[in-house]
Amino acid sequence: MSSEENKLSELQKRIEQTKHELKQIKQHEKPMPEFINTTNVIRSNEYLLKEIQTHSKLVSVYEKYSQELEKMVLSTSVIKSKIKQLKSRINTRKKSKTRIKRRKKSSRKIRRKPRKTRKVKRKKLKR
DSSP states (O other): OOHHHHHHHHHHHHHHHHHHHHHHHHHHTSOOTTSOHHHHHHHHHHHHHHHHHHHHHHHHHHHHHHHHHHHHHHHHHHHHHHHHHHHHHHHHHHHHHHHHHHHHHHHHHHHSOOOOOOOOOOOOOOO
16 A cells, blocks of 8 residues: 555544544533533533534644545546656557558668569460
8 A cells, every 4th residue: 555545544543533533522521401591501522622623623733634535636636647748659659660660661662673564565465
């Protein structure tokens, strides 16, 4: 695996962990009937703080993840453009080679002495 793939998988794990933390926080947030209202409000405030922190953590991890994806997309587009350039170079070289071959063939024809043609005698068929 490349370092970029490792980073992405690590970030995916962190995203899943953070989502799991959020679920746990939301489960414990429910007020308890045995406490006084003010105590429940304080507890809910603490859980809200934890939830906000976890959300901000999740957002930062998603941001890093998206940056890594953007890097990968950019690198693939750069690679694609380089491949296109190479293909065009190869094609132009092939074309120039065929042109040179054609020129050589045509020049050979000109340089050669014309062949003596033999006159073929036709035998008269007897009827």
